[in-house]
Every structure is written in structure tokens, then in C-alpha cells.
Amino acid sequence: MQVVRANSENLVINRLPDGSRIFTDAGNETVFALNATAGAAWDACGSATTLSGVAMEMQRSFDPQVSEDLAHEAILQLQEKNLVTTSETAPTTTRRRMIASLGAVALPLVVSLTLSDQRANTVLASSRPCTAASATACSGLR
Amino acid sequence: MTESLAFAVRAFDCTIEATADSPETLAIANRYVFPSFPRMEAGSAPPDVSLRLEETGEDDTGQRFRLSKDGEAMASAGQAIGLVPHLIHAIDEAVVQRLAALRAVHAGAVLLNGQALLLPGTTHAGKSSIVAELLRRGAAYFSDEYALIDARGLAHPYPRPLLLRNGSPEQSPVLAGELNARVGDAPAPVGWILLLEYQAGSSWRISPVPQSLALVALLQNTPHALADAPELIAIFERAVAGAACYAGKRAEAADAAAEIIRLTGCPA
Numbered sequence: 298m299q300v301v302r303a304n305s306e307n308l309v310i311n312r313l314p315d316g317s318r319i320f321t322d323a324g325n326e327t328v329f330a331l332n333a334t335a336g337a338a339w340d341a342c343g344s345a346t347t348l349s350g351v352a353m354e355m356q357r358s359f360d361p362q363v364s365e366d367l368a369h370e371a372i373l374q375l376q377e378k379n380l381v382t383t384s385e386t387a388p389t390t391t392r393r394r395m396i397a398s399l400g401a402v403a404l405p406l407v408v409s410l411t412l413s414d415q416r417a418n419t420v421l422a423s424s425r426p427c428t429a430a431s432a433t434a435c436s437g438l439r
Numbered sequence: 440m441t442e443s444l445a446f447a448v449r450a451f452d453c454t455i456e457a458t459a460d461s462p463e464t465l466a467i468a469n470r471y472v473f474p475s476f477p478r479m480e481a482g483s484a485p486p487d488v489s490l491r492l493e494e495t496g497e498d499d500t501g502q503r504f505r506l507s508k509d510g511e512a513m514a515s516a517g518q519a520i521g522l523v524p525h526l527i528h529a530i531d532e533a534v535v536q537r538l539a540a541l542r543a544v545h546a547g548a549v550l551l552n553g554q555a556l557l558l559p560g561t562t563h564a565g566k567s568s569i570v571a572e573l574l575r576r577g578a579a580y581f582s583d584e585y586a587l588i589d590a591r592g593l594a595h596p597y598p599r600p601l602l603l604r605n606g607s608p609e610q611s612p613v614l615a616g617e618l619n620a621r622v623g624d625a626p627a628p629v630g631w632i633l634l635l636e637y638q639a640g641s642s643w644r645i646s647p648v649p650q651s652l653a654l655v656a657l658l659q660n661t662p663h664a665l666a667d668a669p670e671l672i673a674i675f676e677r678a679v680a681g682a683a684c685y686a687g688k689r690a691e692a693a694d695a696a697a698e699i700i701r702l703t704g705c706p707a
Contacts, residue, residue, distance in 0.1 A: 311672070311673075311676055313649070313650040313651055313654070313676065313679065313680060314650065314680050314681070315649055315650045316649075317649030317650050317651035317652070318651055319651050319654055319655075319672060319676065321672055326666070328655060328658065328665070328672070330649065330651035330652045330654065330655045331649075331651060332649040332651065332652070333649065406649070406652070408652060408655060410655050410658060410659065412664075412665055412666045415658050415659065415664065415665045415666075416664040416665070416666060418658075418659045418660070418661075419661065419662045419663065419664050421545075421561045421562070422543075422544075422545035422561065422659075422660045422661055422662045423531075423532065423535070423545070423662045424527075424528045424531035424532060424535070424545075424562070424584055424585070
């Protein structure tokens with residue numbers, strides 16, 4: 298399977314002290330959060346490569362325990378967020394089996410937040426009175 | 440016409456003017472408008488927001504006191520104290536809209552061993568209840584509503600009165616001092632960010648999460664739109680850079696506070 302970074306010229310990438318990453322895609326108005334495992338997979342895709350190449354690079358630069366299955370899962374997550382393109386798509390049954398077989402290295406994680414969703418959340422993040430009517434929706438207020 | 444009693448408070452980038460029509464309503468305003476901030480003479484600076492507490496006489500619904508904002512009635516109540524949650528939310532709105540350098544995160548915040556602990560969450564997430572329990576266990580008070588983050592990523596206190604429900608549907612104002620807690624008076628680095636979800640009957644189950652995920656959580660809990668304030672990423676990046684970040688389930692506030700104290704290693 299060939300793996301190529303997508304849209305990387307539009308990304309602003311920030312690496313945090315724990316190895317996780319924040320990608321800001323101004324063109325698509327989206328922020329991505331990658332954990333260290335997914336970030337290592339992204340790094341490994343620096344040039345057009347194969348899945349085996351990604352796994353080997355992750356073993357070298359991130360953790361020797363990275364398996365090809367783990368690298369594959371990371372690539373699939375990056376692909377789902379359109380951060381990489383691949384020459385083939387793994388069937389979901391294969392993917393489920395892969396996830397079940399992953400080892401000690403933290404599972405890759407890629408989450409995204411669009412600017413429109415972020416803007417919508419600003420309303421919820423504003424101070425509002427907790428009235429008797431709205432209190433029925435309250436949780437955990439003991 | 441009754442005599443107008445008034446004072447002003449400079450809170451961050453907002454000048455708040457409070458007026459009242461009696462010593463009783465003035466005392467309420469004075470007690471609950473950023474009580475730890477110094478008072479100024481009303482009129483010494485043009486107010487950004489003017490709030491007035493007054494007794495209007497009992498109307499046909501039994502309400503006797505009224506709160507007005509910039510001359511427009513916004514709430515009424517049978518007792519003056521019943522207007523305080525509305526007063527506090529009106530101030531929150533005015534202050535957050537006018538923040539110049541600081542950026543707000545909707546979060547409970549306390550100070551533990553010189554570091555800020557943030558509990559991002561929406562209204563009704565239980566931030567105030569956990570903050571109150573942490574104060575009872577020795578934490579210093581930053582806020583039950585907003586953590587203000589500066590360009591260096593430091594968290595600043597936003598020491599409004601806590602609004603607690605105490606088993607009632609309505610919120611009641613409580614001062615940090617009533618919980619024997621000190622109010623933080625200086626910015627602090629963020630030491631912990633906890634993304635907690637209440638689940639009745641749940642045990643405490645949290646796991647470490649990447650700092651990048653915590654940053655996204657801060658973006659999801661800020662009243663500022665990223666499209667209008669792109670500097671949020673850099674500011675929040677500095678805030679999370681020194682933080683241990685966790686996410687998971689919690690049960691009751693008292694249990695959660697005890698677990699938080701254990702997690703942070705800070706003595707109660």
C-alpha cells in the first residue's frame with residue numbers, strides 16, 4: 298500500500314511537549330489533534346512511502362514495538378481525516394481484527410474540530426443562569 | 440425619588456458600575472460584584488456596563504426587587520438575593536465580551552501547590568460543585584466559571600462568587616471565604632486539565648489524554664470564536680504545554696474532589 302501526505306502545504310503544525318500535535322488547516326477551516334502515535338505516523342509519511350516503510354520509520358523514530366498493524370491503524374485514521382491518501386482501502390473487518398491485535402504502544406488517535414463547530418460551541422461556553430427550568434438538564438450537580 | 444447609592448469596579452478590561460436604591464440593595468451589590476476587587480467611586484470612569492438593584496414594590500406576581508442593565512429591566516425577584524445570579528451572569532457577559540489580551544475558557548479553576556487545575560465544561564456540567572469541594576479541601580479559588588488565559592499560557596483568577604445549587608434547582612451565591620478558602624490573586628501555570636463527565640453511580644475512571652486533545656477541549660469550551668481570534672491556538676498551546684491532561688467519568692462532586700486531590704498529590 299502506497300501512502301502519501303495530503304494537503305500538507307496548507308497545514309500549520311505544532312508539536313506539544315508530550316509528542317502530540319495540533320494541525321491547523323486554514324484552507325479547510327479545521328483543527329486536528331493527533332496523539333504521539335498518530336503524530337509519529339504522520340512524520341513517517343514525510344515522503345511518499347509504503348505501509349511497511351511507515352512502520353519501519355515509526356519503529357526507528359518513535360517506538361521499536363510499533364507493529365505494521367499499528368502503523369496501518371494510524372494511516373487509516375489519518376486517511377479518514379484526509380490527511381493522507383493511500384493506494385487502497387482496508388475492509389472494516391480487517392481493521393477490527395487489527396485493532397484487537399494491537400499491542401502495548403498507545404493506539405493512534407486523530408480528532409478534528411471544524412471552525413464552524415467551534416463557533417457553535419462558543420454559545421454553550423458562555424455564562425448562563427441555571428434556572429429551575431434548565432436545571433432538569435443539569436447533571437452531576439450534587 | 441429615592442437616593443441612588445453606587446460604586447464602580449474595574450474588572451479586567453471592563454468598568455462595572457453598580458447602583459442601588461437603598462443600603463440593603465447596595466450591600467448586596469457590594470458583597471457579590473467581584474468582592475475581592477477594589478471599589479472605585481462611581482463616575483470616576485465611564486462605565487462599560489451599568490447595573491442597578493432596586494426595590495420596586497410588590498407586583499402582582501409577588502416580585503419586589505428588580506435588576507436593570509444599562510437602564511433596561513432584566514430580572515425580578517421576591518428577595519434581592521434572588522437577583523444575584525442574574526447580576527453575576529450579566530457581569531460575566533460584559534467582562535468576557537471586553538477581554539483584550541486575556542482569553543476565557545469556560546472552566547472551573549483552582550490553585551493547588553502553585554499550579555492551576557482547570558475543569559472545562561459547559562453550564563450544568565457541575566464545575567461549581569467540584570470547585571466548592573476542592574476549596575473545602577484546601578485549594579485556593581480561581582473561578583467556578585471562567586479561567587482567563589494570557590499570552591504566556593498562564594491562568595488568571597476570575598474570582599466571581601460561586602453559584603451553587605446545594606440540592607435546589609436555583610443557584611445561590613457563595614463566597615470563597617464562606618468555604619474557608621483563599622482567593623487566588625496572581626496568575627499561575629496550568630498544571631492539570633481534567634475533562635470530566637458526570638455519570639450517576641459511576642466510579643472514578645479517568646485516563647491520561649494527549650495535550651493536543653486537551654487543547655481541542657479548550658477550543659470547545661471558549662466563548663471566543665477561533666475564526667475571529669486565531670491566536671487562541673498559540674495561547675492554549677502554551678497553557679497545555681505544562682499540563683497533565685486527563686479525561687473520564689466521575690460521580691458525585693465530593694468523591695471527584697477527593698480523587699482530584701489524590702491525583703495531583705496535593706495535600707488537603
